[in-house]
Amino acid sequence: MTTPIATSQTILVVGGGISGMTAALEAAECGKQVILLEKSPTLGGRTALLYRYFPKLCHPVCGLEINLRRLKGNRNVRVMTMAEVSRITGTRGKYTVTINIAPRYVNGNCTACGECARAVSSEIPNPYNYGLDKMKVAYLPHDMAYPLRYVLDPSAIGTADAEQARAACKYDAIDLGMQPETIELTVGAVIWATGWQPYDAAKIQPYGYDRFPNVITSLEFERFTDLRGPTGGKILRPSDGKEAKNIAFIQCAGSRDENHLRHCSRICCMASLKQTQYVREVYGEEGKSTIYYIDIRAIDRFEDFYQKVQNDSTVKFIKSKVARVAQDGNSGDLILHGVDTEGYHRYANNHDLVVLAIGMEPSVKGVDIPAEIIADASGFLESETSGGIFGAGCAASPLDVNRSVQHATAAALRAIQVINKTAGVEI
Amino acid sequence: MNELNIKYHNNFLKEVEENIEEGEWIKMCMQCGVCSGSCPLGPYWAHPPQELFMMIRAGKREQVLRSDSMWMCTSCYNCVVRCPRKLPITQIMHGIAAYANNLGMAPKIQPTRDFSILFWKNCTRTGRVNELRLTLGLYFNDGLVAGIKKGWAMRNIGLGLMRAGRLNLFELFKGHECKDQKGIHAMLKKAAEIEQRHKHLTA
Numbered sequence: 001m002t003t004p005i006a007t008s009q010t011i012l013v014v015g016g017g018i019s020g021m022t023a024a025l026e027a028a029e030c031g032k033q034v035i036l037l038e039k040s041p042t043l044g045g046r047t048a049l050l051y052r053y054f055p056k057l058c059h060p061v062c063g064l065e066i067n068l069r070r071l072k073g074n075r076n077v078r079v080m081t082m083a084e085v086s087r088i089t090g091t092r093g094k095y096t097v098t099i100n101i102a103p104r105y106v107n108g109n110c111t112a113c114g115e116c117a118r119a120v121s122s123e124i125p126n127p128y129n130y131g132l133d134k135m136k137v138a139y140l141p142h143d144m145a146y147p148l149r150y151v152l153d154p155s156a157i158g159t160a161d162a163e164q165a166r167a168a169c170k171y172d173a174i175d176l177g178m179q180p181e182t183i184e185l186t187v188g189a190v191i192w193a194t195g196w197q198p199y200d201a202a203k204i205q206p207y208g209y210d211r212f213p214n215v216i217t218s219l220e221f222e223r224f225t226d227l228r229g230p231t232g233g234k235i236l237r238p239s240d241g242k243e244a245k246n247i248a249f250i251q252c253a254g255s256r257d258e259n260h261l262r263h264c265s266r267i268c269c270m271a272s273l274k275q276t277q278y279v280r281e282v283y284g285e286e287g288k289s290t291i292y293y294i295d296i297r298a299i300d301r302f303e304d305f306y307q308k309v310q311n312d313s314t315v316k317f318i319k320s321k322v323a324r325v326a327q328d329g330n331s332g333d334l335i336l337h338g339v340d341t342e343g344y345h346r347y348a349n350n351h352d353l354v355v356l357a358i359g360m361e362p363s364v365k366g367v368d369i370p371a372e373i374i375a376d377a378s379g380f381l382e383s384e385t386s387g388g389i390f391g392a393g394c395a396a397s398p399l400d401v402n403r404s405v406q407h408a409t410a411a412a413l414r415a416i417q418v419i420n421k422t423a424g425v426e427i
Numbered sequence: 428m429n430e431l432n433i434k435y436h437n438n439f440l441k442e443v444e445e446n447i448e449e450g451e452w453i454k455m456c457m458q459c460g461v462c463s464g465s466c467p468l469g470p471y472w473a474h475p476p477q478e479l480f481m482m483i484r485a486g487k488r489e490q491v492l493r494s495d496s497m498w499m500c501t502s503c504y505n506c507v508v509r510c511p512r513k514l515p516i517t518q519i520m521h522g523i524a525a526y527a528n529n530l531g532m533a534p535k536i537q538p539t540r541d542f543s544i545l546f547w548k549n550c551t552r553t554g555r556v557n558e559l560r561l562t563l564g565l566y567f568n569d570g571l572v573a574g575i576k577k578g579w580a581m582r583n584i585g586l587g588l589m590r591a592g593r594l595n596l597f598e599l600f601k602g603h604e605c606k607d608q609k610g611i612h613a614m615l616k617k618a619a620e621i622e623q624r625h626k627h628l629t630a
Contacts, residue, residue, distance in 0.1 A: 258510075323509070
């Protein structure tokens, strides 16, 4: 890989999800030079793994495609995938960034014909379906992958699979000799858009995510409903593959809890309201969704959507944080225990499937950001001491896609201000 | 006081905060219901913790203090562990119970309260608990016949304890006692004084 030319007037964007892409494009369309780094082999981040957006229930293909089109048409952005920042030194206007690039083993000749995937036999858990199914060791992350180029998993290197993949490729695109690289770049400002990760559901002991196969997270449910997901869009129970028609959604799974995440993750209420509509889409009047909640936080304009779901006869709302989930031994059904707040009725309700509306943890948490960072009580990035590194999207705050885009645009503007000031000094 | 104030007794939350241990936490409750659902004795309470907290905030003084719900708490701490706002629910339950007791509003016939009073008198008299008297006191609480029946039912356990040297019938006359009983009583008196100073008890 050739090292991109970067100067103190370049903006580095770390993270290629919806926030990173937006920040990079907004800055690039203002004429700034941008380098967009992504740790995984493709841009798109978690947005690409959603089935639909709320509240209009359109598909993420739409929003991502617009951004990818903007990206392809813009000469100012340089995209680097499978690249991670390991060190940042310097101060605003002049940072030196060390970047580690993992080998993809597939070069630019790739036409995404898929011959290599057909040639290999080994499989690995598919991270794009949260490990719910498997994929070949030579793979295209997903249909919206950018760059549209296959990847050979490092586990295949040195095996017969790697040789078979290379032999199958007609374009000489597979390069088994690729080595990890470390490069150094000089940039003027950094936008940190590393997004979020779901809270570890197994830590919420009373809900039994680690013990009961039919307790899943909202992100996994998103994949179950997607046509490209592990079940091809059918809502099937992990334990026995039966259709799940009576589904419970537990809100605040990890969020707003001093024992887990202190903050409100903001997206989960809307995500569950949205997912009840998936159930309706699949089963019509036959599907049953029950939302267990403390209070529904459908902020400002989302209230309309909340009201629409409230009027849906297949959706029931129970104002109660579920105390405990138990499994009915033989059937694999789940029994939810608790007391509701509207009348203090004790309940023990049966459901086929339980979806935990899992909370949002910043990806910066636990990750050693190679700069002096000031984070809030939940680990979201607030600012940093050198003055030229800005958080964007879910690295900075729990946000939905729409607000992440707004937040990233704001971050781009702040980075541009730094660059302009630096340029002014140099003139 | 106008009619609305009488009806809702808006000062009750304040009264609870001033007089009940950890009472200032009650306003932090967000009514999620995890405490009520997690309580192993939950089905036997008239008002689970979540409801008690709401009743306190709604100013239902009589119903709260005359309730026997908080007396049902066995201090398993399941609610405290699970409470998303980390309210010391167990402590608050005992606080409400103690306050109701001090005001003379606690239910008259309540096994937990009866036992607590029995235990307190037993242990503060000499500074040590006299198990034999405590047990017998508990057995004969419901009358002579009931006491004999309960004692008879437990006779084998009693004999076993005696054989193991764990139960001494002479304890009935003079049990093991603290050396400095005067000192213990002085300490308890002082503690009660301090408590009075902190909590302005009003009936």
